[in-house]
């Protein structure tokens with residue numbers, strides 16, 4: 001079943017990762033209100049179900065589906081993809097929104113550094129697993145939420161997982177640069193398939209961002225600047241635009257902010273680095289296949 005029968009997204013099916021809070025929840029809510037069938041992911045079963053029900057009630061669109069999964073685990077990403085493929089015979093839009101900042105270095109169940117695993121490898125693997133369904137549903141879109149923080153990022157191929165040196169900010173900026181390298185490489189690989197790949201900076205948004213494990217600096221400054229930040233609804237605007245607007249039909253391999261194409265950093269346009277990161281990512285997910 002698609003979403004409700006009216007609205008600009010009627011008949012479309014959309015999956016938003018990290019749809020239980022912040023920017024992802026606002027994205028899912030708006031796309032549901034526009035008539036799409038919408039799936040959301042989140043780590044906690046009860047919260048994911050409750051938010052799906054809340055979005056359904058608020059949007060008047062009953063077609064909002066909870067997909068609980070902890071995407072820091074590759075086994076969970078594989079299970080999640082299997083459930084999405086079983087539930088959705090077509091998939092028009094994938095919004096790779098899950099991501100976070102963690103001040104402390106932690107390892108995931110797969111023994112990988114958490115920021116790299118959640119912010120980059122999870123959307124990499126999830127997208128690879130869903131690409132066949134997106135191609136079969138073309139024209140389709142893959143929208144990935146990066147950050148302006150990518151501009152400070154460097155892909156440290158010698159220490160991708162911060163084993164020698166870790167800082168939350170470095171790991172975060174690297175992962176958000178990886179989101180853009182991934183998107184540009186994906187766009188090249190999907191050329192001619194009718195599936196587009198775009199990437200965006202949502203702005204600085206009042207959300208649950210960094211709340212789990214903030215750095216001392218964020219702990220100090222976030223409460224002071226919180227009121228001046230974008231609401232999640234405003235922060236979701238570019239994701240919603242890229243997921244739904246006819247204006248960006250066919251637009252691929254492009255970075256956006258404020259619903260406008262923008263230049264991303266020189267490092268993000270390094271095609272050799274993008275190809276190298278793609279191969280390393282494939283190797284890292286192959287270990288759990």
Ligand SMILES: NC(=O)c1ccc[n+]([C@@H]2O[C@H](COP(=O)([O-])OP(=O)(O)OC[C@H]3O[C@@H](n4cnc5c(N)ncnc54)[C@H](OP(=O)(O)O)[C@@H]3O)[C@@H](O)[C@H]2O)c1
Pocket residue numbers: 017018019020021022023024025041042043044047048069070071072097098099100118145146147148201202203204205206207208209210
């Ligand atoms: N906020 C900003 O100022 C800002 C700026 C630039 C870019 N961004 C990017 O925007 C995206 C969304 O961030 P946000 O600010 O909306 O953060 P948020 O409020 O913390 O929301 C994060 C979402 O991801 C889910 N999530 C976190 N870890 C997960 C995991 N391991 N598996 C599955 N789901 C997980 C959370 O769900 P549960 O907690 O229910 O699991 C929640 O739905 C991120 O990619 C972030 O890097 C944010």
